[in-house]
Amino acid sequence: MIVDSYRFLPRSFRPMYEGRGPLPGEDAPVWAQFEKRLAASRIALLTSAGIYVKASQASFDVEREQREPEWGDPSWRSIPSNVQAADLEVAHLHISHDDIRSDPEVALPMRTLDELVSEHMVGSATAEHLSVMGYQDRSLEDWRQKTAPQLVDWLRGQQADGIILAPA
């Protein structure tokens, strides 16, 4: 079967996404073969659901987005893999938060990854995972200049061999 990419999108929004092609300057393939065995690899997760730790981290800046509807917070949070679901909150103005609050695994499956590690399908998981807020400035300038390089440095620091990017 072929997934219908627009099944849950309001019909009037479809032209904003369909047939837009690559971003300027991003036509060329970017590719790196995954060299190691999965069972010997360290894996990180990234969600764009705007999850953060209530007690110790600032919310993504939804107040500025309310004032500037075309802006989205380009910052990121690292989420400890042993955090309790009740300690997490969601800041994302484009999706309902209900199901992510009740079970964060729907967006950031840290427990599920730990299970796959315990079964030796995956070598190990990073001690923390990543969260960003998926609604971004259309030019992605902050992402190109700051966020993406910071995330790459962070992943290298965690000695991650691969990352699963999960859009919200």
Next chain:
Amino acid sequence: MMPAVAEERRAPRIVGIEFPYGHAFGMPGDKDMHRQVLALALRVLAGASAFGTRIDFDIEWPVPLRDAYKAWQPAEPSPIVRKLLSTLARERSTPS
């Protein structure tokens, strides 16, 4: 979630899922579904042999479309949607 868009934007490896926004790994509480999606994503990460590999996950969202379509949306429209709706309303009310 929108694998056709990921392909257009040149993502190197893609797992397509036909799930509502905010639910990349499935229904709340459905550990088996979370596991199936994550395991597939890991296999595509480690096993894809060429740029542009796309594997679609053959599971239908177990909620009627009308209900699922409403459930993923926030209680209040996002600021950009509010702005677009307001622009549309103005255009419609302006005599041509």
